[in-house]
Amino acid sequence: MNSTQSGLKSASRLLLGCLGGGQPSVAIVLGSGLDVQLDKNYWEMPASEIPGFVLPTVDGHTGRVTAGTLGQRDVLLIQGRVHCYEGIPEENVAFQVHLVRELGISNIVLVSAAGGIRDDLDPGSMMLVEDHLCAQPLQANAERGAVYDAGWRQRVIAASDGLRISCGVFVWTIGPSYETPAEIVAFERRGGNAVGMSLVPEALWASALGMRVFAVAIITNRASGLSKGRLGHAEVLRAALDAQANVTKLLVHAVAQSPKLHV
Numbered sequence: 687m688n689s690t691q692s693g694l695k696s697a698s699r700l701l702l703g704c705l706g707g708g709q710p711s712v713a714i715v716l717g718s719g720l721d722v723q724l725d726k727n728y729w730e731m732p733a734s735e736i737p738g739f740v741l742p743t744v745d746g747h748t749g750r751v752t753a754g755t756l757g758q759r760d761v762l763l764i765q766g767r768v769h770c771y772e773g774i775p776e777e778n779v780a781f782q783v784h785l786v787r788e789l790g791i792s793n794i795v796l797v798s799a800a801g802g803i804r805d806d807l808d809p810g811s812m813m814l815v816e817d818h819l820c821a822q823p824l825q826a827n828a829e830r831g832a833v834y835d836a837g838w839r840q841r842v843i844a845a846s847d848g849l850r851i852s853c854g855v856f857v858w859t860i861g862p863s864y865e866t867p868a869e870i871v872a873f874e875r876r877g878g879n880a881v882g883m884s885l886v887p888e889a890l891w892a893s894a895l896g897m898r899v900f901a902v903a904i905i906t907n908r909a910s911g912l913s914k915g916r917l918g919h920a921e922v923l924r925a926a927l928d929a930q931a932n933v934t935k936l937l938v939h940a941v942a943q944s945p946k947l948h949v
């Protein structure tokens with residue numbers, strides 16, 4: 687057993703002890719600057735106390751695991767995402783996903799900030815991910831057919847009256863720098879609708895582990911070259927904060943509509 691695997695076992699023992707048999711059916715992993723107000727918090731633990739948890743180094747990614755309820759359903763909320771651009775191997779980037787699976791939770795919701803490429807994807811809108819393109823190769827060994835659960839997505843669309851949501855293709859780039867305007871033009875020609883630096887490695891691992899995946903890109907900015915302003919992390923964090931109330935509303939639907947069957 688390598689150190690990641692033994693960290694995983696210790697972490698899951700610790701969290702299963704905290705959960706005390708009351709196992710959530712959904713885990714939510716949040717990205718850059720995003721926060722969600724749970725209805726009830728049972729307990730929370732700083733990521734630094736969880737063995738093996740790869741700690742975030744980027745501003746806006748506090749590391750914390752919280753168990754609570756959202757819209758009457760028990761959930762596990764994981765804040766503290768790490769990225770391939772932090773020099774962390776892809777499998778460790780997905781530590782949180784492995785941990786969720788180890789806890790026996792089969793439904794995962796992945797939330798990431800992203801830049802909007804398609805015309806209607808302006809800040810504050812939300813794009814449910816139906817598929818993705820990778821600007822750089824990834825190793826995760828998923829069945830590449832259907833990473834994102836179409837039935838789950840359709841049920842959320844049907845339930846989410848009044849929210850600015852649409853579906854689209856997420857382009858994953860390794861970062862950490864934002865794209866050039868020419869790259870955005872190229873992504874658009876290839877069918878990409880929004881661009882971000884996370885979500886896809888985790889989605890591929892979750893799918894490879896047999897989990898059901900629902901993913902949403904919170905549009906925090908127009909992608910590079912598509913607006914006049916200068917694109918930067920501070921703007922992304924500000925827009926993520928502004929989106930919080932709508933993100934929470936969407937997540938209530940995502941949790942309520944999650945698949946009932948365990949894998």
Ligand code: HPA
Nearest residue numbers: 799800801881882883909
């Ligand atoms: N590009 C890449 N990642 C992002 C962006 C973007 O425009 N916005 C938020 N995350």
